[in-house]
Amino acid sequence: MRNVSTKRAAVLALAITMALINTDYAAAAEDVEQLETRDVVVTASRTEQEVKDAPAAVEVITREELENMGADSLAQALQLATGINVLENGMVGNSFSIRGMKANQSLIMVDGRRIRTEDTDATANAYELQRYNMADIERIEIVRGATSSLYGADAMGGVVNIITRGTDKERATVSGDWTTRQADGGIHYTSGKIGKWSFGTNFKFAKVRETVESTTESSTTTGYIPTMPGMVMAAYTKVADTQTNTSNIFGYKKFFNFKADYAINEKKTLEFLFDYMNEDTKYYTQTSGTNTYTFGSAVVPMFAMGQSASTVWVLNQDSSLSEKTFDKTRSTSSIKYSGLDKWGDYQLRYSYTKFTSLDKTFKAGVIQDFDNSVMKQHIFEGKRTMAVHDKHLLTYGGEYRMELYDGTKLNSGGGIHSVSVDGISKNAADTSLYYAAAYVQDEWMPSDNWIIIPSMRVDHNNRFGNKLTYKLGTTYIQNDNLRWKFNIGTAYRAPAASEMFFDFSKTPMASMQVKITGNPDLKPEESLNFDIGLEWNRGKTSLKAAYFNNNVKNMIDYIEDTGYDESAGHYYYKYNNVNRAKISGLEFEAIQKFSKNWHLRGLYNYLDARDGDGANLTGRYRQKTSLQLGYTSDDRTFTSTLWYDWFCGYRSSSTSETTMGVCNIVFNKKCGTKTNVYFGINNIFNKTNGLLGYSGRVWRAGFNVDI
Numbered sequence: 001m002r003n004v005s006t007k008r009a010a011v012l013a014l015a016i017t018m019a020l021i022n023t024d025y026a027a028a029a030e031d032v033e034q035l036e037t038r039d040v041v042v043t044a045s046r047t048e049q050e051v052k053d054a055p056a057a058v059e060v061i062t063r064e065e066l067e068n069m070g071a072d073s074l075a076q077a078l079q080l081a082t083g084i085n086v087l088e089n090g091m092v093g094n095s096f097s098i099r100g101m102k103a104n105q106s107l108i109m110v111d112g113r114r115i116r117t118e119d120t121d122a123t124a125n126a127y128e129l130q131r132y133n134m135a136d137i138e139r140i141e142i143v144r145g146a147t148s149s150l151y152g153a154d155a156m157g158g159v160v161n162i163i164t165r166g167t168d169k170e171r172a173t174v175s176g177d178w179t180t181r182q183a184d185g186g187i188h189y190t191s192g193k194i195g196k197w198s199f200g201t202n203f204k205f206a207k208v209r210e211t212v213e214s215t216t217e218s219s220t221t222t223g224y225i226p227t228m229p230g231m232v233m234a235a236y237t238k239v240a241d242t243q244t245n246t247s248n249i250f251g252y253k254k255f256f257n258f259k260a261d262y263a264i265n266e267k268k269t270l271e272f273l274f275d276y277m278n279e280d281t282k283y284y285t286q287t288s289g290t291n292t293y294t295f296g297s298a299v300v301p302m303f304a305m306g307q308s309a310s311t312v313w314v315l316n317q318d319s320s321l322s323e324k325t326f327d328k329t330r331s332t333s334s335i336k337y338s339g340l341d342k343w344g345d346y347q348l349r350y351s352y353t354k355f356t357s358l359d360k361t362f363k364a365g366v367i368q369d370f371d372n373s374v375m376k377q378h379i380f381e382g383k384r385t386m387a388v389h390d391k392h393l394l395t396y397g398g399e400y401r402m403e404l405y406d407g408t409k410l411n412s413g414g415g416i417h418s419v420s421v422d423g424i425s426k427n428a429a430d431t432s433l434y435y436a437a438a439y440v441q442d443e444w445m446p447s448d449n450w451i452i453i454p455s456m457r458v459d460h461n462n463r464f465g466n467k468l469t470y471k472l473g474t475t476y477i478q479n480d481n482l483r484w485k486f487n488i489g490t491a492y493r494a495p496a497a498s499e500m501f502f503d504f505s506k507t508p509m510a511s512m513q514v515k516i517t518g519n520p521d522l523k524p525e526e527s528l529n530f531d532i533g534l535e536w537n538r539g540k541t542s543l544k545a546a547y548f549n550n551n552v553k554n555m556i557d558y559i560e561d562t563g564y565d566e567s568a569g570h571y572y573y574k575y576n577n578v579n580r581a582k583i584s585g586l587e588f589e590a591i592q593k594f595s596k597n598w599h600l601r602g603l604y605n606y607l608d609a610r611d612g613d614g615a616n617l618t619g620r621y622r623q624k625t626s627l628q629l630g631y632t633s634d635d636r637t638f639t640s641t642l643w644y645d646w647f648c649g650y651r652s653s654s655t656s657e658t659t660m661g662v663c664n665i666v667f668n669k670k671c672g673t674k675t676n677v678y679f680g681i682n683n684i685f686n687k688t689n690g691l692l693g694y695s696g697r698v699w700r701a702g703f704n705v706d707i
Contacts, residue, residue, distance in 0.1 A: 055453055055473030055485050057083070057144040057533060057546055057587070063165075066134060068639045070666045070678030072177035072184070072702055074140070074162070075129035079664075080628060080643065082544075082603055083144045083158075083587050085621060086129065088693035094129045095693070099144055099548055100583040100609045100620050101157025105493055105525070107147075109161045113334065114151075116353040116377040119405065119498045121558065121575075131277060133204040133255055135175045135188040135704055138165045144587075145548060146491035146529045149455040149471040152399070152437050156491040156527055156552070167200035167261050168193060177702035182208045184253075200259045208281065210250040211695075217242045227299040234299050242289035242317065249326070251281030268339040273351075275332040282325040289317040323362040330355040344386030353377040357407075358421070369506075370421045372428070373407030393443040399436070403497070406430035411503030412520065431497050434462040449477040461494050464524050481538045485546075488530040495522040499556055499575045516558055519575045523554045533587075540593035545586070552581040555611070580612035601628040622649025622657070637670040652691045660689050674706040 051058055059081055071077035075094045078084050087095040096103040104124035108115050110132075117128050141161040148155050170192030176185045184206035191199040219240045224233045257275040264270060291314070293301065298309035334351035354376050361369040383397030408419060410429040419428045439457035446452065453473045460466050471489030478484060502518035533546030558573040585607040593599045603626040609617040628643040646661040666680030682698040 052483060052535065053451055053475055053477075055451065055475045055487055056147070057485070057487075057531060057548075059142045059144075061140040061142070063138050066137060066140075067676050067678075067704070068666075068668045069641060070668060070680050070700065070702060071134055072179065072182075072700065073130050073134065074132050074160075077134070077137075077140060078129070078142075078160070079645075080626065080641075081142055082589055083605055084142065085624065088695075094126055095619065096125055096129060097620065098142075098158035098160075099550070100585060100607045100617075101550070102619075104496070105154065106157035107151055107155040107159045109151075109159065111164055112161060113349070113351055114377075114379060114401070116330070116332075116355050116375060116403075118357075119373075119375065119496050120502070121496075121499065121556075124496070127279075130206075130253075131255065132162060133175075133186045133188065133202045133257075135173050135186050135204075136164050136200075136202045136257070137162055139163045145487060145531055146471070146489055146527060146550070148469040148491035149457045149489055150439060150441065152435065152457060152459050152469075153461075153492060153494045153524075156493050156525065156550075164259075165190065165200070167191065167198040167259060172707045173704050174707060175702065175704035177700065179700035180209070180698050181211070182206060196263045198261045198263075202255070202257050204253075204255040206253040206255075208248070208250045208253065211248045212245050213247075213695075215244050215246075217244070225293075226302045227295075228302065228305055229300075231302075232299075234295050234297075234301070236301075237294045239292045239294075240289065240317070241292070242287060245284075245286045247283045247285075249281050249283045251279070251326075253277075253279045253281070264339075267341065268337070271334075271336040271338070273332070273334045273336075275330075277328070277330040279326065279328040282323055284321060284323040286319065286321045287317075288319045291315045291317060321364055323365075325360045325362070327358045328356070344384060346382070346384040348382040349379075350381075351377075351379045360421070367422045367424060370424060370426070371408045372419060372421065373405065373409065375407075376404040378402040388442075391445045394440070395443070396438075396440040398438045401435040403433045403435075404430070405432070405497040409498065409504050410501040411518070412501050429501065429503075431501055432462075433494075433497060435494075436460040451475040451477075455489075459492075461524075463500075464494055467492050467494075467524065481536055483535045485533045485535070486531070489528075491527045491529060493525040493556075495524065495556060495575075502575065513571070515572045517572075517574045522556060522575060523577050525552055525554050525556055525577075527552045542589075542591045544589040547584070547586055549584040550582070552583065555579055555581045578611070581610065581617060582612075583607070583609045583617070597632055597634065599630050601630065602626070603628075616651050618651045620651060621647050622651070624648070638668070640665070640667045647692060650692060658689065658691050660687060660692060660694070662687060662694065675703065676705075677701075677703045 051060060061077055061081065066077055069077070069080065075086050075088070078086050083099050085095075085097050096106070098106045103126060104121060106125065108117070108125055108128050115128065118124055118126065141163060143159045145158055146156050147159050151159060167190045169190060171188070171190050173188040175188070177183065184204060186202065186204035188202050189200065221238050221240070222236065223238070224235055226232070227234045255277050257273065260272045262270040293313040293315070295311050298311050300307060300309050301313060303315065304313055330353065332351060332353040334349060336347060336349040338347035339345065354374070356372070356374050358372045359370060360367055379399065379401045381397065381399040383395060385393065385395045388394050406428060408426045408428045410431060412429055416427055416429050418425050437457055437459045439455065441453065441455035444452045451474060454471070456468070456470045458466060458468050469490045469492060471487060473487040474485070476484045498518060500518045500520045500522055502516055505513070505515040527550055529548070529550040531546055531548035533544065536543045554577040556575060557578045558575045559578055560573060585605060588604040590602045591599060605621070605624045607620055607622055609620050611617060625646045626643060628641055631640045633639070642665045644661060644663045648659045650658045652658065663684045664680070664682045665684060666678060668676065668678040670676050679701045682700065683694055683696065686697040687694055688696055
């Protein structure tokens with residue numbers, strides 16, 4: 001019955017979309033006037049809107065700002081943003097959260113297109129912040145707060161939308177970045193108009209450097225051992241010194257995309273896109289050491305037969321090398337049709353993504369285990385925006401999304417079959433999820449100083465049925481200097497395939513077994529949220545303040561499973577709806593321009609994140625403060641930013657907290673009109689903190705040249 005209802009929902013969603021695009025909803029209105037300002041955001045409402053007018057808490061990082069901060073990755077670009085925490089982790093990329101929500105509760109898009117990324121609780125969105133050619137990015141739009149009423153599941157915390165550069169202008173850019181962690185180079189080319197066509201292509205190659213962390217352990221034991229001659233038992237004291245070298249995940253990454261735009265006429269356009277990613281990386285652990293035996297008198301132990309007697313004997317331990325390799329490939333193809341008519345603008349888009357992953361585990365160069373997965377995603381979507389009278393701008397559309405997942409880490413949800421790699425066979429399973437949705441939004445201006453934006457979306461999931469989410473946002477412009485903003489709404493996130501059907505079991509060492517299993521009976525996470533803020537600016541001073549509150553029901557996490565013996569090194573976990581959660585906080589931003597050359601920006605975020613029993617949620621800061629001092633030369637060819645980030649109360653457990661501060665600096669120089677170079681130092685004072693992902697000072701430099 002699920003398949004029948006899913007197909008009906010899919011047909012209904014597509015029918016609604018096509019009907020909306022062709023409907024004569026109201027009398028013809030004047031074409032929507034296009035805004036021409038750098039402070040424009042489209043993500044908050046799916047339409048072009050000035051940042052100051054958008055009720056949602058939004059931030060736009062422009063192309064110029066990306067160059068000034070020397071952003072070599074999306075992770076670096078988001079470091080200075082409000083309400084976003086980005087931490088580096090050598091094993092799982094970057095932890096990423098908006099307003100205290102987890103990485104898998106926030107949505108990353110490119111030009112409004114949903115990205116297919118890793119699926120597990122720990123890896124969703126974790127690697128995405130390193131996967132884009134920054135030379136191809138025009139701006140980054142950030143919406144803090146739930147936007148499920150427009151974008152559906154996975155947008156409980158907010159949205160990061162990467163807007164790429166257009167193809168209508170001819171340009172060719174060569175770029176390069178070097179850091180003590182990574183080196184990469186890229187090419188960005190757009191053809192400009194060639195008749196009705198314009199083309200663009202990007203290529204980036206990155207090498208992540210190998211770094212090794214060494215740890216030493218020492219243990220002392222006593223006993224007796226036979227000695228020569230006569231097989232006499234002699235007492236000894238043994239000191240075992242073991243050194244373990246553990247690397248980061250290092251290797252090579254390649255990214256390529258091609259885009260072609262065809263102007264059917266002045267008001268209709270076709271866009272063709274192909275995007276490709278390949279990552280070939282690995283990490284290893286190597287152990288070695290010595291065993292030192294000390295005897296009360298000179299003896300010849302059995303393991304040293306034929307040698308001279310001594311009171312001290314040193315033996316080398318057997319060296320052990322374990323490696324794990326990661327081969328990931330993602331390709332995306334899409335076609336988009338957009339146009340403008342007497343009612344407004346519209347677009348239709350289809351995209352297909354295939355993401356494959358193969359992990360292999362080796363010991364002493366011999367393969368011991370593997371895991372593979374194949375994830376496929378089809379998305380059909382469409383929307384229309386039209387002016388209704390002179391005070392309403394209506395946006396509505398639909399979406400149908402099909403996700404197919406086949407992998408060795410799944411244990412149910414579909415057909416069980418065998419997969420073989422390098423002579424090793426394992427069971428794999430496949431599953432599928434189908435989503436259909438329709439949404440509507442009205443941008444209503446009852447007066448010149450008041451904007452009201454209600455929105456509503458109905459989602460259908462083949463496993464969880466229908467879900468209605470809504471949002472009401474408003475901006476009240478009290479005067480030229482003061483604006484009030486308020487939002488209230490609901491959001492949800494359906495469980496991912498891995499959370500329902502995960503079957504992950506590993507033995508990191510002989511004495512330890514780790515197992516994580518899914519739960520097909522999970523319920524979707526749901527939330528009720530609101531925020532209120534004010535924005536004030538006068539002369540050279542601007543202030544923003546906001547309070548937000550997010551109540552989450554059926555929060556998904558993995559908990560300790562029953563029926564295991566932790567004393568024997570068995571650690572079993574299972575995904576479950578563990579509790580309610582309440583996440584609230586304060587956001588402050590202040591900017592003071594001292595002159596045309598100097599300005600100071602201050603950010604302060606306070607977060608109170610607790611579960612239903614009042615215990616603190618882990619993996620989040622309680623407070624974060626950032627002071628950013630910026631300088632711009634008179635001719636605007638040289639900029640520098642010195643900033644200090646202070647993290648207070650980061651919780652790795654419900655009872656322990658970590659606090660530290662980090663200082664950073666970057667210099668950027670424009671050489672003529674075609675060359676831009678930068679130099680920066682992250683973590684100037686070489687601080688280390690494993691919990692916060694800081695492993696010392698990072699030097700970085702780079703350039704981009706228009707040729």
